[in-house]
Amino acid sequence: MNARSSAPPAPRLAGIRSRWLGAATAGLPGDSNVVGAALVGSLGAGRWDDWSDIDLLVVVDDARIDDYAAPGRLARGLGNATVVVDARQNGPRGTRAVSGQYLVDGLPLWVDWHVHPVSRASWPADSTVIFDRRGLGRLTATFSEYLNAGEREEATPKSPDEHRALRLALVPIAGKLIARRSPETARLIEFIGGPHAPDGAWKDHLAALRRLLGGFAALDLPDSVAAGHAYLDLVEKTLD
Incomplete structure (x- = not known):
């Protein structure tokens, strides 16, 4: 490290x-x-x-x-x-x-x-x-x-399912921020679809992310959902 x-x-x-x-x-x-x-x-x-x-x-x-x-x-x-x-x-x-x-x-x-x-x-x-x-x-x-210098490329259009898949993939990124005790944690969780909880404890943030993972079942990406849970379990084990 x-x-x-x-x-x-x-x-x-x-x-x-x-x-x-x-x-x-x-x-x-x-x-x-x-x-x-x-x-x-x-x-x-x-x-x-x-x-x-x-x-x-x-x-x-x-x-x-x-x-x-x-x-x-x-x-x-x-x-x-x-x-x-x-x-x-x-x-x-x-x-x-x-x-x-x-x-x-x-x-x-x-x-x-x-x-x-x-x-x-x-x-x-x-x-x-x-x-x-x-x-x-x-x-x-x-x-x-x-x-960040100059003019940006324009984003390509994405379907609602593509946006949801991206939010699913961001769950472990939020977990990483929890592990680092980052002040950006609450903001990313809210962006993904979680509650507004800027003063939440790290265990509360983990619980919110686990609830979010349960809502992504309809995307038919079970391996990604399972990997998200495994990542959050690793975060919890590391911080306990």
Whole structure:
């Protein structure tokens, strides 16, 4: 675990993340359309803990950006992708993003793929480059600063079931915030559909998330629901 993190240890989650990341990135250097790849977010910046998710920046030839940003196109890690959404609205115009929940050993792992065209690509200041075929430059801006600069891509329309599936996949993210004792916990739970409880204790937050999971049965994503319960059980066991 990163020495600067105060989150409680969760070695099982860290092991799942490491194995998934190794499997997902192993084939990228052999793909002639992929110019380079880097870890961004907390992993790239060295601020990770055992609960951290994965953010990957993949640079591709301009003509192939939509091919690689298709939901499921880059899902090469271990386990199964249960919820995958087009998340291009999270990046600057001209870039693409795909977010997904993967189930590995019965637990969920959230991955954000950022797919950028080589014509406008540089490595953020806080990224960790995995490989680079063309010697791309490095920005002075962090990845977060880069994403938030300029005009955003417009979101693609989503059906009500797609919105509900996304909220289901966010339940473990809220569980992660509970484990970290984050002040953002209550806000995310409310966004998912839970009660407004900014002063709730962590056990109250866990109970609210378990109730929310029970309401997602109609989506016909039983593996994702079961993985959400397993994740919340891990959070409870860690904090008890």
